[in-house]
Amino acid sequence: MEKKHVVASITIYPVKSLDGMPLQKGQIGKGGSLVHDREFAIRDANGKYVNGKSNAMVHLLRSKVDFENEIIYLRPESATAWNEFHLQKDKTSIDDYLSDFFKMDLTLHRNTEGKFLDVPIISGVTVLSTASLQAASSWFNEMQLAEIRKRMRATIEIADVPAFWEDKLFYKEKEVVEFRIGDVTLYGMSPRARCVVPTRHPQTRELIHGFQKSFAGQRLANLPDWSNLNDYGHGYYLSVDCYIPPSEFGKWIGVGDEINILNRRIIS
DSSP: OOOOOEEEEEEEOSBTTSOOEEESEEEBOTTSSBTTTTOEEEEETTSOBOOTTTOGGGGGEEEEEETTTTEEEEEETTOOSOEEEETTTTHHHHHHHHHHHHTSOEEEEEOSSSTTSSSTTTTSEEEEEHHHHHHHHHTSSSOOHHHHHHHHOOSEEEESSOTTGGGGGEEETTEEEEEEETTEEEEEEEEEEOOSGGGBOTTTOOBOTTHHHHHHHHHHHTOOTTOOGGGGSSSOEEEEEEEOOGGGTTOEEETTOBEEEEEEEEOO
């Protein structure tokens, strides 16, 4: 009997560029992303995001969010005690804490419809396999799986598939792959080009020199027969950007849900 492909884990990132939060199941929100994923973002006085692309200090700030009680916890990586703030009542204190940590004038913003995603709407979730993470970790002195996972920051991880199986979830420009996780229909849009963030340690910001070049070379050298990644010009890609149509809003994706590829669709 053929092994079923299933969801191994679900991770949301309540504050853009800060720590992930594991879930057993996640609901599709109005913006076509998982509820509470990138619900908050830190912005400077000019409205620009403070994120991993622009400021390596984000790797030194730990965070967690208790949505039920509207509490955010923040602390430097070097500390053990958490600073606790109510998301509504302590808004000014949160902004002051972030401004002091990053040494600039900052505010924490909130949006519940996925507007703070790197690629809103078109990439409501990113899909990646455990086997791909294991393969990629082996390219860097057997990097720990937990570390490479934090570097890549995917929302949905797949088990029981070979490395880079998720490349089956994209095809080529203007042609998407329709697939289903449980009873949720998604469209694989394209591979996710990586940025500077994976080159740095997620908790120390230490840089691996030559990471991008080495990763891209290994990715192309280990390309499976089913992948069309060569059509995208380089190998610095991992995970798949996926669109979730409005018909799926309100549905749930859970750990253990089966994944099935349906067909390809032309988009305008």
